[in-house]
Amino acid sequence: MKRRTFLQLAAGAALAGTGSLGFQPARAAGKDIVYLTPGLDLPFWRYLAKGVESAAKAKGYGFQALDSHNSPQTQLQNAQDSIAKGVAGIVISPTDSSTAPSVLALAAKAGIPVVIGDIGTNSGDYASFIISNNYDGAKGVGEALAAALKAKGWEGGSVGLITISQARKNGQARTKGFRDGLAAGGWTGKEAGLQQMQSYTTDETFKFTQDMLTANPDMRGLFIQTDQPALGALRAIKAARRSSDLLVAAFDGIPEFVDLLKSKQIVASGMQQPYLMGQKSGEALVAKLAGGPVEKEISVPILVVTSENIDKELPVVKETVFANEMK
Template sequence: MTMLKNIGSLMLIASLCSGVAYAEEKPVVGLIMKSLANEFFRDMLEGTKEHEKSRGDYVLKAVGMQNETDFQSQINAVENFITQEVDIIVVAPADSRAMIRPLKKAIEAGIVVINFDVSLDADAKKKQNLELAFVGPDNRSGAKLAGVALANKLGAGGKVVIIEGNPGADNAIERKKGFMDAIEEHDLELLASSTAHWETEEANSVFSNMLTANPDIQGVMAANDSMAIGVIKALEAAGRAKDIQVVAFDNIPAVGPMLADGRLLATVDQFGRDMAANAIEKGLAVHRGGPELSGWIKTDIKLVEASK
């Protein structure tokens, strides 16, 4: 079977048009990720393509957003996958509420749906009478690990700011809670907290303004590595890279050199390269007659600290 691979400004799709007979009746998996401008999801895509190749018993269709606030493209992707009659949808929702109605429609169409990476909102699911398990990490505990690493470096009274992810995303909410847990338990002083929507350039701008307003900042808690990169660029431009500590979340390859030379104090590895592949494994098991998933199926996290 020939696979069409096209990376465009709006989304990346590895697919064939609906209605084509797939070789050996392999189940078709629709993977919906967030922004492919984010290295975390590009790396996830590569890991998933390797998983598809190594298993050889399913067909992957992968879709990504144009940017981290392009919620509509995820909704459109669900609608398209329903029309194409895929067997399984595996989704990392950019917004924990907006995706509930289209995913419920997919389930009603007989598609196995696996929610991974970012949990759907529990209250919104209840209102829609939707039972759907979550496969993913404990974002609050992970963020707290990073926050405690920062607290240990600064000591009580350290002055910090938070760069948040998308306000409507459960993982952004949970990571802020984890940072706040560390702040409160270790007597840090929170000077400011603002979203940069997971984006590097926006984080650069947001943090630059924070630094101008609060030149006594000692530490930064960034809710993902992409935003941490923007923060570090701003610190370097201001000549403050050596006296302000930064922690983050994701452990993408791009921050490896920053951990090695100490520009990034710590990050949290959630093993993103394997995350979608693991969710697909669970979806395939359900599709082939295994038990329905329920509750929260936790995946691993690990604190990664600077070499210096």
């Protein structure tokens, strides 16, 4: 692979969907903050990017978001090019926790501070880690789904999981939390299987859901561990004419979820607050660059939003989850 320049990577990221976020070309070396993201095709990472950008620009830094397209190799290449350019600092949401140490090692050798915004790392040196309590959030979703199943008399039905990568620490926490929440809520059924997303697309989850429905005709519940792919699962359920006898729970949030929650097509979603996480990531990095104290780990609460509380939670959700995209 030929080594790409920083500006070429930035142009590629814009073509991949960053242009609508208003990211500006990098300015002078040493005055730019770079955000290395798993994939800007997912709204969650776009919202987090906006938060980092707001914090960086508030202190006079330039900003660049580089899309890794869910590839550890691409993320490493983006890191190498950013370091070669001499950026001031890096915020990274790793493609997975096991490959993050390679990026951290490169940055440490170059003396460039790094803040981790979500997902986490298995090892390595970093200034701060901004994380949601994925376990508690997913546990709340599991409890809400269990209650909804019980209200229908379906607590003995099977429940399927379509997860983010289980090589990610946050993915492991979501799976454990959800299972514990189901049990705490009195669910007594069996698991209808677990499928891990790789491309994080609606087409992928459509196929996973089709396969689960075919293999488990008694399936009464489904948990999808991120936002936009949940729409593919709902499409598959509708195509199978199972919308009236299967309950869906999700994680994270996009504007489409508001009407889906209100209509009970989704009964609950554990919404991280990506815009707020991005702001805190950017603020931690700016504080580190200024020589100030930085907390090693900063936890951001997860909002367990249900069909019952969506109207109450919506003002906060619009600001900290949807990055004010929803009018």
